[in-house]
Amino acid sequence: MQTQTQPKHEAARNPVPLTQLVRGQRGRIECTDSASDDCSVLRAMGLRPDASIQMCRLGEPCIISLSGACGGGCRIGLAKDIASRVMVHIDE
């Protein structure tokens, strides 16, 4: 079985907080540095390591799309407090 876990472009070696992405920028989740309860909920919601995300709206709330295209599929709103603790590798 072939996996899709390898990112195509991995420009940034070091992960940055989700809040540093600009609108429309894509990335891959590195880890979620939240309290353990929050972390397991976020993972179950789809914010798991290596998941591909796109920033749809910055600020409070920060809105990301999990399906890759803003608007479609699964959109998750995150309080800034949580978003700043989610680390991502930015795609180019």
Place this chain on the structure above:
Amino acid sequence: MPTPTASQIVPIRRIIAVLGNPNVGKTTLFNRIAGIRAKTANFPGTTQDARVAHVRLGTQQHAEIESVLIDLPGIYSLHLDLSESKVCAAVLAGTAAPAGEESHIPDALLVVIDATNLMRNLSIVGESLAKRLPTVVAVNMIDAARRRGIHIDPDKLSECLGCPVVLCSARTGEGIEHLTAALSNANVPDRSAPTDQLAIERWANDIYAIVSMPADQSTGQSTDDKLTDRLDRAFTHPVLGIVSFVLVMTGFFWVIFKLAAYPMDWIDLWFGSAGSWVGHILPPGAVHDLAVDGIIAGVGGTVIFLPQICLLFFLLAMLEGTGYLARAAFVIDRAMRPFGLSGHAFVPLLSSHACAIPGIMATRAIPDRRDRLATILVAPFMSCTARIPVYVLLTTILFPDRPSMQALAFTLCYVLGASAGLLTSLLFRSTILRGKSRPMALELPSYRIPDLKSALLLTLDRGYIFLKKAGTLIVAISIVLWWMGAYPRQPERKVQLIAQMSNELSPEELKQAYASMREQESAMQSELDIELARAQARESFLGRIGSTIQPIFAPLGYDRQLTVGVLASFAAREVFVSTMAVQIAGTDEVDNEGVLNSIAAATRDDGSPVFTPATSWSLLVFYVLASLCLPTLVVTAKEAGGWKWALLQLGWMSFVAYTGAFIVYQTLTTIGA
């Protein structure tokens, strides 16, 4: 083997649990299969409930199959430390069942997943497969997926999962027949999934890669996507978001208050007629008074709120169906976070403006326990509709013939209640419920046209639950309150006369004498009746208790009559107006302008006016802040998980109300108002 006859057919009852992530259209699918046969049932000992329906899905061999469909709460995982996840896990293990059903390991599982978000949804499928139960996977919203250009191969997915996979759309009805057929023949999957979370995530990624061909992103966003993106940015914008929120909420309350007024008038009229009809049929006496003043008046006073409660739930369901509420929760989260409440508290507090009971019940959706408790404790501070008659009376007394000032005072009451709630939350969150409010992480469902059928079914269900409560608990409270106000009986001349006459006269003469006495009474509109009613109010158990504890309320400016009004309100606050009317005017027909005027002009035992400006303001503040609703306390105890929370709520609200009213009265008296 001979074929069994109809009488030999043994019915089989299969339990089918419906499982899935939130916002995958699970309930719409459930309603599509179950129709109006479903009912809501609570999981005993928890705050979770499920919809349950008994349906016949088909036949297997020669036995008719009755299936019990259980629509479980939407969850992201069976293994989270959340109440809804624990309930679902317990149902699958056969250790929990909705009230009225037997705990039993389900005979089949229907896992509903969202075609537009397959990868994430596959995790719950993996967790379900590990249960080794006959399973069918419904890939819902396939129509929306097609519009986005997402293609899913059901055969490949079925092969990977080892169980039947049906592409369907609960909204259009596509694939539902296939789904019910697959459910009646479900078997244990011939493949399994890993049990470790990391391994399940990898497994989901691998399957997704095989079965899905996502939309070509180079072609740009679809029209749906662009619209969603624009609406989201507007609805969560710091300024536009608040403006749209205010507009939506104004419309929401306008509809509730305006539209509900018509059916409320009809109900009022109906109970009024029922009261007079029963009053004419029953002979005067205790049974007559119990039926008319206790049961009919008590139930009527509660059922009158049914239209508001139904409209509230209907509009909430419709709003939720549009997807807007999740966005509104974020807008309100910014405002409430400094007070220790999260955006999750928005719907409960909004509902509490109609009635605190559905508001407190809606706190079940708040994931964090401390957030939930704080919301339950502050919900009754929101001005509910039962306070409105009291606000109307007092603002009219304070500002006669000045409607603009009445409206301003009315608004101030709402603001005072909400502010007291926020400050209470701040206090509790820094003491007994210490800790920051959990920051919000919420899935924002796609914008949709709400499903009218689901909203109507939910409304019917909630209305029924409310009526059931009105028919049990509230009847009991009304009877107790009536008894305390009506006993001990004052010597009634009428009764004595009838007893005397019945010994002396023939039945025919007695009838005539009774009729002529009635005519006389109505012609005289007897002063005696009013005096008797006032004496009854004064000398009843409630009146005596009022006289005894009046000194406690004296610093707030309340005399014996007002104290009795406040005491009677402990069962339900709207009772205040009718209690005052009975004490002062000797009638509870408060619609009569003359009665309102006589309440306003009422005097104390020493001849001074009951309602001075200071007393009226003090009463108004007291009614905004006090916990004067026994049913709310019962619901608080149930939802918060113990009477200590209900007692805390009662104690704290009484303290705040007393202190507030004391400060207002003493200040206004000092400055000579």
